[in-house]
Amino acid sequence: MRGLVLAVLAFGLIGPIAAGLWVTARAGFGLMPAIGATEAGLDPWAALFGLPGLVTSLKITAFTGVVSTLLSLVLALALTAALQPRLSGGRAARLLAPFLAIPHAALAIGLAFVLAPSGWIARALAPVLGLDRPPDLALVGDPWGIALILGLMLKEVPFLMLVSLAALTQIPLRQHLATGRSLGYGRAAVWLKLIVPQLWPLIRLPVMVVLAYALSTVEMGLILGPSNPPVLAVLLTRLFFAPDTALLLPASAGALLQGALVAVAFALLWLIERALALAGRMWVCRGGRGRGLDPLLGIAHALGFAAITLGGLSMLALLIWSFAWRWPWPGALPESWSLRAWTGAGPGLARAFGQTLLIALATTGIALALAVAWLEGEDRARTPRAAWAEALIYLPLLLPQIAFLFGLNAGFLRLGLPGGLATVIWAQALFVFPYVMITLSDPWRALDPRLTRAAASLGAGPWRRLFTVKLPVLLAPILTAAAIGVAVSVAQYLPTLFMGTGRIATLTTEAVTLSSGSDRRVTGAYATLQMALPLAAYAAAFLIPALLHRDRRALKGGAA
Amino acid sequence: MRLAIAAAVAASLMTAPIRAQDWQDTLDAARGQTVYWNAWGGDGRTNAFIDWVGKETEARFGVSVRHVKLTDTAEAVTRVLSEKAAGRDTGGSVDLIWINGPNFLAMKQQGLLHGPFVADLPNADYLDLSPGAPATVDFTEPVEGMESPWRLARFVFAYDTARVDAPPATMADFVPWAEANPGRMTHPDPSNFMGATFLKQALIELAPDAGVLQMPADDAGFAAATAPLWDWYDALRPNLWRGGAAFPENESIQQQLMNDGEIDIAMYFDPAAPAAAIRAGLLPDTARVFVPEGGSIGNVSFVAIPYNAANRDGALVVADFLLAPETQAQMQNIDVLGAFSVLDPGKLDDAGRAAFAALPDDPALPRIEDLGPTLIEPHASWMTRLTEAWANRYTR
Numbered sequence: 024m025r026g027l028v029l030a031v032l033a034f035g036l037i038g039p040i041a042a043g044l045w046v047t048a049r050a051g052f053g054l055m056p057a058i059g060a061t062e063a064g065l066d067p068w069a070a071l072f073g074l075p076g077l078v079t080s081l082k083i084t085a086f087t088g089v090v091s092t093l094l095s096l097v098l099a100l101a102l103t104a105a106l107q108p109r110l111s112g113g114r115a116a117r118l119l120a121p122f123l124a125i126p127h128a129a130l131a132i133g134l135a136f137v138l139a140p141s142g143w144i145a146r147a148l149a150p151v152l153g154l155d156r157p158p159d160l161a162l163v164g165d166p167w168g169i170a171l172i173l174g175l176m177l178k179e180v181p182f183l184m185l186v187s188l189a190a191l192t193q194i195p196l197r198q199h200l201a202t203g204r205s206l207g208y209g210r211a212a213v214w215l216k217l218i219v220p221q222l223w224p225l226i227r228l229p230v231m232v233v234l235a236y237a238l239s240t241v242e243m244g245l246i247l248g249p250s251n252p253p254v255l256a257v258l259l260t261r262l263f264f265a266p267d268t269a270l271l272l273p274a275s276a277g278a279l280l281q282g283a284l285v286a287v288a289f290a291l292l293w294l295i296e297r298a299l300a301l302a303g304r305m306w307v308c309r310g311g312r313g314r315g316l317d318p319l320l321g322i323a324h325a326l327g328f329a330a331i332t333l334g335g336l337s338m339l340a341l342l343i344w345s346f347a348w349r350w351p352w353p354g355a356l357p358e359s360w361s362l363r364a365w366t367g368a369g370p371g372l373a374r375a376f377g378q379t380l381l382i383a384l385a386t387t388g389i390a391l392a393l394a395v396a397w398l399e400g401e402d403r404a405r406t407p408r409a410a411w412a413e414a415l416i417y418l419p420l421l422l423p424q425i426a427f428l429f430g431l432n433a434g435f436l437r438l439g440l441p442g443g444l445a446t447v448i449w450a451q452a453l454f455v456f457p458y459v460m461i462t463l464s465d466p467w468r469a470l471d472p473r474l475t476r477a478a479a480s481l482g483a484g485p486w487r488r489l490f491t492v493k494l495p496v497l498l499a500p501i502l503t504a505a506a507i508g509v510a511v512s513v514a515q516y517l518p519t520l521f522m523g524t525g526r527i528a529t530l531t532t533e534a535v536t537l538s539s540g541s542d543r544r545v546t547g548a549y550a551t552l553q554m555a556l557p558l559a560a561y562a563a564a565f566l567i568p569a570l571l572h573r574d575r576r577a578l579k580g581g582a583a
Numbered sequence: 584m585r586l587a588i589a590a591a592v593a594a595s596l597m598t599a600p601i602r603a604q605d606w607q608d609t610l611d612a613a614r615g616q617t618v619y620w621n622a623w624g625g626d627g628r629t630n631a632f633i634d635w636v637g638k639e640t641e642a643r644f645g646v647s648v649r650h651v652k653l654t655d656t657a658e659a660v661t662r663v664l665s666e667k668a669a670g671r672d673t674g675g676s677v678d679l680i681w682i683n684g685p686n687f688l689a690m691k692q693q694g695l696l697h698g699p700f701v702a703d704l705p706n707a708d709y710l711d712l713s714p715g716a717p718a719t720v721d722f723t724e725p726v727e728g729m730e731s732p733w734r735l736a737r738f739v740f741a742y743d744t745a746r747v748d749a750p751p752a753t754m755a756d757f758v759p760w761a762e763a764n765p766g767r768m769t770h771p772d773p774s775n776f777m778g779a780t781f782l783k784q785a786l787i788e789l790a791p792d793a794g795v796l797q798m799p800a801d802d803a804g805f806a807a808a809t810a811p812l813w814d815w816y817d818a819l820r821p822n823l824w825r826g827g828a829a830f831p832e833n834e835s836i837q838q839q840l841m842n843d844g845e846i847d848i849a850m851y852f853d854p855a856a857p858a859a860a861i862r863a864g865l866l867p868d869t870a871r872v873f874v875p876e877g878g879s880i881g882n883v884s885f886v887a888i889p890y891n892a893a894n895r896d897g898a899l900v901v902a903d904f905l906l907a908p909e910t911q912a913q914m915q916n917i918d919v920l921g922a923f924s925v926l927d928p929g930k931l932d933d934a935g936r937a938a939f940a941a942l943p944d945d946p947a948l949p950r951i952e953d954l955g956p957t958l959i960e961p962h963a964s965w966m967t968r969l970t971e972a973w974a975n976r977y978t979r
Binding site: 055056058074075076079139140141156157159161164166245249250251252261263264265267268271348349351352353359361371432433524526528532533535536542543544545 | 619624625627630634649651652653654655657658660661662664665668669676685689693765766772774824825826828829830831832835839840842843844845863864865867967974975977978979
C-alpha cells in the first residue's frame with residue numbers, strides 16, 4: 024500500500040515538478056526552442072541583471088522575507104507561551120480559524136485599506152489632527168516593505184501558533200513546566216530553556232514553508248509591497264506576462280534566482296539555529312532563573328492583541344465595503360449603502376463560487392485519500408517516517424511556485440493535455456496534500472493503539488480495523504485536516520492561473536483580477552465569500568463530530 | 584526565422600476556406616459554440632457589457648460567450664504563444680482577444696493571428712476602412728484586416744472640480760501646477776500602458792519634431808526627441824505623489840487614489856470613463872474631464888482571433904455582432920458603458936442614426952467636439968523605448 028502511494032507521488036508529484044524545473048532551467052540558460060531560442064548561454068542572466076532596480080528588488084525581497092519570518096516565529100512562540108494555559112487545541116483552532124481561512128490576497132486588500140494614508144486609521148485621526156486631505160506618506164507600499172512584513176505576519180503568526188500548539192502535544196509539557204517552575208525559573212525562561220529547544224525540530228519544516236512563501240509571494244507583494252522596483256516575485260510575474268516573449272528567458276533565469284534565494288535563506292536559518300544552539304547552551308549552563316524575562320510575555324500578549332485587532336479590522340473593512348456605495352475620505356463609515364456589489368456581480372460570483380467549491384472538494388478528497396493511504400501504510404509497515412519522506416511531502420511548499428509552474432504548464436501543453444478543471448485540481452492537490460499530511464499525521468500517531476489491538480484480537484482484519492475503528496475515531500482530526508485542505512485550495516492563485524489557462528475562474532483569481540481594478544466593494548464581496556467557504560468548512564469540522572459523537576465523551580473536541 | 588514562419592502562416596491563411604464561405608455558413612458552423620473572449624477584467628462596466636453581448640449572441644445566434652478576465656492582455660498573448668510552441672495548432676484555448684498596440688504587433692509579427700477577416704463581416708459595411716482611417720491603423724501598424732475594431736479610445740484627464748480650480752492647460756503646465764500642489768498628482772507605472780501613454784502624450788507635445796514619432800525609433804533619434812521630455816519630467820517628478828518614488832499599478836488604482844482623496848487628477852483612455860465612474864460610485868460627483876489644448880492621443884480598441892482558436896466561427900459572429908449599429912449604440916449609452924462608437928456616422932441608415940440620437944446625456948460626459956484634435960499614436964517602438972528609458976532613469 025505504501026508502495027502504491029509512493030508510486031502515485033513519484034509520478035504525480037516528483038516527476039512533474041522535476042520536469043517543470045527542467046524546462047525553466049533550460050530557458051534560464053537560453054534554451055527555449057518555442058520562441059526560437061536555441062543557443063545555450065548566459066545571456067538571460069545578463070539581461071536579468073541588466074534590469075533596472077534588480078539589486079534593490081533582491082534586497083527588499085530578502086529583507087521582507089527573512090524579517091517577517093523571524094518576527095512571526097518569535098511572536099508565535101511568545102504568544103503560544105503566553106496563551107497556552109488558556110488555549111486547548113480545539114479552542115485555539117476556533118480562534119485562529121478566520122486568520123487561517125482568509126486568503127493572503129483578501130487580507131492584503133483589507134489591510135491596505137486600514138493602513139493607507141486615506142485609510143481607516145487615518146480617517147479616525149483626521150478630525151483630531153485637523154487633516155482635510157490625506158497625508159502624503161508612504162504607509163502602504165513603503166520602500167522598506169514594512170506594510171508587506173506586517174501583512175505576512177498577520178497570516179503567518181496564526182499558522183505557526185497552530186503548528187506549535189499541535190507539536191506541543193508530543194512533548195511532556197505539563198511536567199517540564201512544573202519542573203522548571205519548581206526550580207525557580209520564570210515562565211518565559213522555562214519556555215526558552217526547556218520547551219522551545221524541544222519544539223524547534225518539530226516546527227522547523229513549517230517555518231521553512233513560511234520562509235519560502237514570504238520570499239516568493241506575488242499577491243501580497245503586489246498589494247502591500249513597494250512598487251518601483253517591486254519584490255522579485257512581482258517583477259518576475261511582470262516579465263513572464265510581458266508582450267515581448269523574449270523576456271521569458273530572463274524571467275526563467277529570475278525564477279532560478281528566486282530558487283537560489285530561498286536556498287540561501289534556508290542556509291541562513293540553519294546558521295542561526297547553530298549559533299543559537301551554541302549560545303543557548305552556554306546561557307542554560309549559567310543557570311540564571313530569568314525572572315526578568317516575564318514582562319516580555321506581556322509585551323507579546325499586547326502585540327498579539329494588536330495583531331488580532333488589525334487583522335480583524337482588515338476583514339471587517341472588506342465586509343463593510345461590500346455593502347457600501349460611496350465611502351469617501353474622511354468618512355469613518357460609508358456615506359451610502361448598497362447591495363449592488365452582491366447582486367450586480369450575480370452570475371459571475373455564483374459561477375466562481377461553484378468552481379471554487381468543486382475544486383476545493385475534489386482536491387481535498389484526493390489529498391485526504393492519499394494521506395490516509397500513506398499513514399495507514401506506515402502503520403502496517405510498522406516503520407516511522409524517514410527524513411526523506413518528510414522532505415518529499417514538503418517539497419511543493421519549499422520550492423517557489425513560479426520556478427516550476429511555468430515549465431509545468433509548457434510541459435503539459437507539449438503532452439497535449441488540455442488545461443482545465445482536471446489540471447487545476449491536480450496542481451492544487453500538490454499544495455493541499457502537504458498541509459493535510461501535516462495536520463493529520465500527529466493525531467493519527469496519537470491514536471490509542473489498544474483500540475486497534477482490541478479490534479484485531481476480536482478477529483477484525485486490517486481493512487475492517489481501518490474503516491470501522493481508526494477512521495471513525497479519527498473523524499474530528501480528519502475533518503480538521505479537510506477544512507485546512509479546503510482553505511489552502513481556495514487560496515491558490517498561481518497554480519489556478521497557470522494550469523487553468525485562465526479559463527478556470529475561482530473566487531481567488533477573480534478577486535485578484537478585480538483588485539487590479541479599483542472597486543473595493545466588489546473585491547469585498549468576493550473576499551468575503553473567499554473567507555466564508557473555508558470558515559464553513561471549519562465550522563463543519565467542529566459541528567459534525569460534535570453531533571455524531573454527542574454521546575461519546577472521549578471523542579469530543581480534544582482530538583483535534 | 585520568425586518572419587519566415589509568419590509569412591508561411593499568413594500565406595496558408597490567405598487560402599483558408601473561411602474567405603470562400605459565405606456568412607450563412609459561418610453562422611451555421613458557429614451555432615452551439617462557446618467563445619472564450621480574453622479581455623482585461625478590471626472594469627466592472629465593461630465586464631457587464633461583455634456579459635450582455637454573450638446573452639444577445641446566445642439568443643440570436645446560439646453562440647455563448649465566456650469572458651476570460653485578464654489582469655494584463657499579454658497573458659493571452661503568452662498563452663497562444665506557448666500553445667504554438669507546444670505544437671497545438673488547432674483547438675487553442677483563446678478564441679477572441681481584446682487587443683491593440685504592442686500586443687497586436689507581437690501577435691501579428693509572430694503569425695499568431697487568424698485573418699484577414701474584417702472585410703468578411705457583414706457589419707464591417709458601417710466602418711470607414713479607407714486607407715489611413717483610424718480603424719485601419721493600430722499604433723502606426725497597418726491592421727490589414729487582422730483585427731476588428733469595437734470601441735474608440737481617447738486619452739483624457741479627470742480632475743475634481745471641488746478641489747481644483749484650474750487644471751493644467753498643456754502638458755508643460757503640469758510642472759508649475761504640481762509645484763503649487765505638491766503630492767496631488769501621479770501617473771500609473773510606465774510598465775502599464777496608461778503610464779506609458781502619459782509619457783507619450785507629453786512626448787508629442789514636447790518633442791522638437793513630432794513627425795519622427797511616426798517612424799520606428801533609432802538610438803540617435805530617440806535621444807534627440809526625448810531630451811526635452813526628460814527635462815520636463817525631472818522638474819515634475821519631485822512634486823508627484825509620494826515624491827515620485829512610488830506609482831500606482833494601473834489607472835484603476837489611480838482612480839481609487841482620487842476617490843480616496845489622495846490625489847486630484849486621474850487619467851483614462853476613454854472620455855466616458857469618469858462619467859461612468861461617477862455613476863458607479865467610484866468618483867466624486869464633482870469630477871470632470873479635461874484634455875490639453877493641443878488635443879490628446881486617440882486609438883481604437885480591437886478584437887483579434889488567434890490562428891488556432893477552437894471556436895473561430897463563433898468568434899467571427901461575436902466580432903460581427905460588436906459592430907452592429909444597435910450594439911454600438913448600446914455600448915455608447917452612458918447608462919451601460921459609455922464608450923464611443925467606432926462606426927462611421929455617414930454610413931449609418933436612419934434607424935442606426937436614430938438609435939445614436941436617442942442616447943441619454945450626462946453632465947460629466949464631454950462632447951466629442953470638446954476633446955480637441957486626435958493625436959496619432961507614435962510607432963510602437965517609441966513606447967517600448969520610452970518604458971525602458973524611464974525604468975533606466977528612475978528605477979534604482
